[in-house]
Amino acid sequence: MPTVYVTAPPDAAADLARALVEERLAACVNRVPCQSVYRWDGDVHDDEEVILLAKTTDERYDDLVSRVVELHPYDVPCIERFDESHVLDAYTSWVEDEVR
Amino acid sequence: MPTVYVTAPPDAAADLARALVEERLAACVNRVPCQSVYRWDGDVHDDEEVILLAKTTDERYDDLVSRVVELHPYDVPCIERFDESHVLDAYTSWVEDEVR
Amino acid sequence: MPTVYVTAPPDAAADLARALVEERLAACVNRVPCQSVYRWDGDVHDDEEVILLAKTTDERYDDLVSRVVELHPYDVPCIERFDESHVLDAYTSWVEDEVR
Numbered sequence: 001m002p003t004v005y006v007t008a009p010p011d012a013a014a015d016l017a018r019a020l021v022e023e024r025l026a027a028c029v030n031r032v033p034c035q036s037v038y039r040w041d042g043d044v045h046d047d048e049e050v051i052l053l054a055k056t057t058d059e060r061y062d063d064l065v066s067r068v069v070e071l072h073p074y075d076v077p078c079i080e081r082f083d084e085s086h087v088l089d090a091y092t093s094w095v096e097d098e099v100r
Numbered sequence: 101m102p103t104v105y106v107t108a109p110p111d112a113a114a115d116l117a118r119a120l121v122e123e124r125l126a127a128c129v130n131r132v133p134c135q136s137v138y139r140w141d142g143d144v145h146d147d148e149e150v151i152l153l154a155k156t157t158d159e160r161y162d163d164l165v166s167r168v169v170e171l172h173p174y175d176v177p178c179i180e181r182f183d184e185s186h187v188l189d190a191y192t193s194w195v196e197d198e199v200r
Numbered sequence: 201m202p203t204v205y206v207t208a209p210p211d212a213a214a215d216l217a218r219a220l221v222e223e224r225l226a227a228c229v230n231r232v233p234c235q236s237v238y239r240w241d242g243d244v245h246d247d248e249e250v251i252l253l254a255k256t257t258d259e260r261y262d263d264l265v266s267r268v269v270e271l272h273p274y275d276v277p278c279i280e281r282f283d284e285s286h287v288l289d290a291y292t293s294w295v296e297d298e299v300r
């Protein structure tokens with residue numbers, strides 16, 4: 001079962017997370033405020049961002065990625081998939097019921 | 101070596117994390133405040149939660165999961181295992197010393 | 201592509217993150233404030249820390265670890281590697297351009 005790690009600017013993060021749940025691409029999205037330091041166009045920046053951790057299914061992973069790319073304000077968003085090696089059965093069932 | 105990802109309500113998170121360390125089921129638990137958007141009973145909710153990231157061993161992973169299920173206020177808690185592909189040797193040794 | 205999970209004390213986290221980006225060992229580092237409960241010398245402690253999530257390449261992973269060990273104020277820092285099972289192509293390209 002994939003957890004998808006996405007970073008977004010603070011003013012876009014809540015809407016993006018909500019859209020994924022409302023459109024049944026994710027069962028749950030945890031939003032974690034962070035500070036991000038990165039290099040862009042040769043300069044080092046330090047900005048507020050939000051990490052989204054979206055719980056989805058194998059079947060809908062590609063659709064979730066396409067939708068994030070569509071909704072995301074960045075040209076090159078961080079979208080990464082991490083696979084659990086075990087998940088509590090009851091939680092897996094819940095995710096599979098909520099994501100369609 | 102597993103990292104276990106658990107979400108908990110804010111008023112239960114500190115006690116849950118502490119219990120895992122006191123009972124030597126985890127060497128360390130990082131608690132990260134977050135906002136969670138999820139669908140429950142047909143409605144989309146947006147609540148404060150805390151992500152717990154518990155550092156444990158292969159040997160005690162099942163016991164840690166059972167204890168979280170026992171202590172957790174939710175019927176269907178998010179409990180997920182992620183396996184590192186490498187860990188600093190000294191840190192692995194420390195986790196293996198603290199978890200019994 | 202590895203994401204490296206490091207915990208650091210709040211007064212060292214920003215400098216450590218910035219050094220990794222300035223030295224091109226990471227393309228981006230997300231800094232997430234947390235509370236950490238852990239056992240040390242027989243007592244259970246509960247301290248503020250910061251989780252660093254550094255985006256780097258296979259090629260530079262070992263150098264990043266060595267540099268974190270060098271700069272880190274702890275004797276036994278938490279340094280863990282998690283590998284994505286998929287990353288958006290454009291993001292991978294960006295990381296590979298920024299890390300050298």
